[in-house]
Amino acid sequence: MAKTGTVKFFNDEKGFGFVVQDNGGPDLFVHRNEVSGGGLLEDDEVQFDEVTDDRTGKLKATDVTGGTGGESWGRPGKGGGKKGFGGGGFGGGFDSYGGGGGYGGGKGFG
Incomplete structure (x- = not known):
């Protein structure tokens, strides 16, 4: 049976x-x-449901519902994620100082 509480x-x-x-x-x-x-x-x-964590032996909340904060995807750029989806950035892009990545003007693509 689900219990109720408040996020501290x-x-x-x-x-x-x-x-x-x-x-x-x-x-x-x-x-x-x-x-x-x-x-x-x-x-x-x-x-939520209250269960004992098999690894630590301490109580924890599972199957938590009722949050109002939108999806929790981890910190951008760090690869932290929710249920296997990375929250990280997607690399690439252009260098702001002109060296390295992106389209190189008269040098062609790449």
């Missing part, structure tokens, strides 16, 4: 945060991979 803190760059449970239980760790729908913002009222 969520670092979108690092992809984790904590939820305060409405029932007075301990604050729960939440990872961006456990969030569906909108990303999490501080003070969002959310629904």
Whole structure:
């Protein structure tokens, strides 16, 4: 059965945060991979399941819904991502100082 709580803190760059449970239980760790729908913002009222993390033995929130922050895709340019999709930039482009990449005027393509 889903529980309810409020987002205490969520670092979108690092992809984790904590939820305060409405029932007075301990604050729960939440990872961006456990969030569906909108990303999490501080003070969002959310629904979630509480489980014990097999690796750490600590309680965490899973299947978190109710966030209002839009998709959480990680920090641009760093390759962090949500469920396998990188948030990084797409390399390439033109150098602002004229050396290196892009179309080289009279030099042809490449």
